[in-house]
Structures are given as structure tokens and as C-alpha cells.
Amino acid sequence: MLKDIKAAIFDMDGTLIDSMWIWSKIDQEYLKKRDLPVPKDLKASIEHLTFEETATYFKNKFNIKDSINEIMDEWNHMAYDEYKFNVGLKPGAREYLETLKSMNIKIGLATSNNRVLLEAALKKNDIYHFFDTICTTDEVSRGKNFPDIYLLTADRLGINPKHCIVFEDILPAVQGAKSAGMKVVAIHDAFSENQKDLLIKEADKYIHTYEELLEVV
Structure with a gap:
């Protein structure tokens, strides 16, 4: 991947x-x-x-x-x-972030949440320091069903979209990231269980936990 x-x-x-x-x-x-x-x-x-x-x-x-x-x-x-x-981390999330860092892969956050809450959650779980840039949808004109937030994040990271991989849990966001020309991994979440079949179809890969990716790095 x-x-x-x-x-x-x-x-x-x-x-x-x-x-x-x-x-x-x-x-x-x-x-x-x-x-x-x-x-x-x-x-x-x-x-x-x-x-x-x-x-x-x-x-x-x-x-x-x-x-x-x-x-x-x-x-x-x-x-x-x-x-x-x-709030806690998804299984294997911290280990996967550590693995990406060890491979010198830049890491960005693209979220619809706001700075106060994202900082509270990321710092509570001690992963805030992994991110090279953090972008919120407040900084773009359209939501995650469009490519805007992903393109902004890639631009701030200084990486061409074709060399980016995106991790998302809902169908509109997977489609928005794909339209940005990026590879997309969909991760299982109980609140998007009803979208599972479409997520499998639309994403490049569907996982239940990051532990699945750690096995094949």
C-alpha cells in the first residue's frame, strides 16, 4: 500500500x-x-x-x-x-503512525473537527506530535465529499497528491479523497457499518484495524 x-x-x-x-x-x-x-x-x-x-x-x-x-x-x-x-485511539493507530514516521513518510490531519477539540483528543492520546500539518474543513469552501481539504493538506505537506494516501471512515470522504487523485484506505467504524460494501468498492483497501497494515509493512 x-x-x-x-x-x-x-x-x-x-x-x-x-x-x-x-x-x-x-x-x-x-x-x-x-x-x-x-x-x-x-x-x-x-x-x-x-x-x-x-x-x-x-x-x-x-x-x-x-x-x-x-x-x-x-x-x-x-x-x-x-x-x-x-476518547481512545483505534487499535494499532499509534503503532502505525510510529511506523510511518520511521519510514520518513510525512503525516497530515484533515478533519471536520475544530482546533480546540482535535488538540484535546490528540494530546490526550499522545499523538499530536506525529503530525507535520493539521488542516480543518473550516479552511476550505466545501466539505469532505469534495477534494479541497485533501489537496490543501497535500499542498502544506509539499507532496504531490499522487504520492499521498488517505485514511477515512465514511463514504463521502473516501470519494472526496479519491477525486483528489489519492490512494484511499477505508477503516471500519461502527457508525459507518451500513456503508461497508460501498466503502470496500470505492476505497483501494478496507481494513478493520491498523494492525492489519502493520502485518504487511
Whole structure:
């Protein structure tokens, strides 16, 4: 998988860390607080959006009176302690990052999350220092179903997209990374289990844990 690869770009939530449950919990608690039901298609509707786009979706979909910034601030407040104290790494993630570093492969993070939460999670799990650059979708105009965030990360790493490999857990992001001309590994997450067959079809490789990759390095 790493032949001709000079940079690895990782998503964070659901890919490096086991955290998707936090956002499902926040969605439910946020809507419950307002006596609003959780639509069955909510996850599919928002999973590829940037943080701000998700807040905009909530404001319009549920007629929330708060501003976009107020919605995001409330979510960040709800999530902070979970990211700082309760999220853990996916099996083999740290070891795989160490392996990439030992091979002089540059490492980037491309996430829809924000700086405060990503730093809390990465530092809590002692992997923050592995990243040569960190990019968020707030820095681009479109979500992860487009190539923008991956191209920005590759540019900051100084690596041609054709020499990059991306690790993602959801279908729209896998498709966005593929459209950037990059090799893509899809990693299993319970919250994208319903996409498994399509992920296997769209990605260059599908794994359940990073331990599978450590066996063949």
C-alpha cells in the first residue's frame, strides 16, 4: 500500500480515534433539550458537512433561533470533556503512525473537527506530535465529499497528491479523497457499518484495524 507514497493524510473522528459516538450523543441531547425528534436520516445528511455547514443545517432544518456561532459553541462545550478525557485511539493507530514516521513518510490531519477539540483528543492520546500539518474543513469552501481539504493538506505537506494516501471512515470522504487523485484506505467504524460494501468498492483497501497494515509493512 505504501509503494511510491510520500505522505499519509488521516481523518480524525472514526478513523484515528473512536469518537463518533460523541456526536451521535450530542445530536440526540441537543434535539431532546428542544423537544425535537431525531430524524432517521440525520447521520447521512450531515456526515460529509463541515462543522459550520452542520450548524447551518440544524438551524434551517429544525428552525433553531440561536445563531450559527451559538450552535457551534454549545456543541463544542458539550463535546470538550469527552474529547479531553474519554476518547481512545483505534487499535494499532499509534503503532502505525510510529511506523510511518520511521519510514520518513510525512503525516497530515484533515478533519471536520475544530482546533480546540482535535488538540484535546490528540494530546490526550499522545499523538499530536506525529503530525507535520493539521488542516480543518473550516479552511476550505466545501466539505469532505469534495477534494479541497485533501489537496490543501497535500499542498502544506509539499507532496504531490499522487504520492499521498488517505485514511477515512465514511463514504463521502473516501470519494472526496479519491477525486483528489489519492490512494484511499477505508477503516471500519461502527457508525459507518451500513456503508461497508460501498466503502470496500470505492476505497483501494478496507481494513478493520491498523494492525492489519502493520502485518504487511
